[in-house]
Amino acid sequence: MSIDINPRLLRYFLAVAEELHFGRAAMRLYVSQPSLSHQIRKLEEILGTPLFVRSSRSVQLTAAGRTLLKEAPTALAGLEQAVERTRLAGSGVATTIRLGYTPVANFGTFTVLLDALQEEHPDFTFDAREIFSAEIPERICAGDLDVGLALSPPPIDGVDGEILRRETVSALLSTRHRLAVAPKIPLAELRDETLQLFPRRLAPAYYDGIVAACQEAGFSPKICAFEDPSVNPMLARLASGREVGLAPASFAEHAGKASTGVTARDVVDPQIAADLSILWPTNDPSPAIASVLDTARRCAERHRWLRGVG
Structure with a gap:
């Protein structure tokens, strides 16, 4: 009927x-x-x-x-x-969306979002490119990208954005590390460790946030800025026990599962926020971009990506 x-x-x-x-x-x-x-x-x-x-x-x-x-x-x-x-x-609007995303979004965020975009917009083509966070706003402003996913991106005229996913930072460390058995790690416990991070130029606000949190916990961190952005070499160094990585929780969880010698643990006291933002051109986005943003917001709500830190 x-x-x-x-x-x-x-x-x-x-x-x-x-x-x-x-x-x-x-x-x-x-x-x-x-x-x-x-x-x-x-x-x-x-x-x-x-x-x-x-x-x-x-x-x-x-x-x-x-x-x-x-x-x-x-x-x-x-x-x-x-x-x-x-x-x-x-x-008759163009339906090819050039989407740039930071490498840390590749675990648990970008793939979920891309699946939602392809499901809701089967007539769109998505040209996805892995790009470091600091470069994404500039690429959008220059017209090279339509939409970006960046970790704590620097503000830039001509680019708008909003937080798509807010999560805590976790520690990645060797399964043989003294803290590997701890369910949660107070940040102050890492005062004598060398922290593995991407170079500041690749995600300045995120890098500065970690330094500020360490200072709030009572110490100035020793940092090894890992120039090679490939995940496998980073995990190999962490598995050896030479450093402790700090990364957004979703990235740390997937990376820990991908390596038999590395595990992920929540960092507390204080918790560190990692904000992944979605960016787009300021000047009246096209209907196609507006549709992508709507899908991204629905995806964030469905997966509770904005449940916050605390």
Whole structure:
């Protein structure tokens, strides 16, 4: 059986379901209360079941109403995506997105985001390039990239951004290290260790944040700036026990699993924040870029990437 439901009816339903008050929902929708009540009754007639239990004192969802409240947002989002794809296809805008991403996003963030982008935008082509964080804003400003994923990127005129993923920093160390058995490592415990980091020029704000956190913990860190950006040589040095790496938790977790001689441990007291931002051109992004940003925000919400540090 085919049921034809106007999307407006679902939006009206969601407003009442969220407010549980027809008057407040009507004000929120800028419609009259009698008109809203009529539209809800129409939806109930189409579905063949009551959605609300109404009384003079309260409005409550029925079992059917609770089910629709769970399903309606997904249905509306799918419709909006279909409309946006159709509009983009008809507008003739370029659908190749040049996306630059920092190497640390390659573990647990970029691949998840790319899967979501390809699922929601099958008509887009994504030209993905691995680039260090400090270079990404400049490349966007120069017109070489459309969107970027950068770790604590430096601000630059002509580029906008927002945090896509906020997480803590973890320690990567040899499984033979004295702290390898600790469930969590106070940062002060690393005062006598040599810390392995990328050179400051590749992610200045992230590097400076780690130095500041060490100073807050009561010591000035000894840092080995590892010039070779390849992951395997870094892990080999960590496995030997010569240094302790500090990296965003998602990167550290995947790197620890990838090497039999390295393990990851949470760093506390103080925790260090690692913010991965999504960047785009300031001057009115194209509809295609706006669609990519919408998908990225939904992806961040779905995976709870912004749950914070603390």
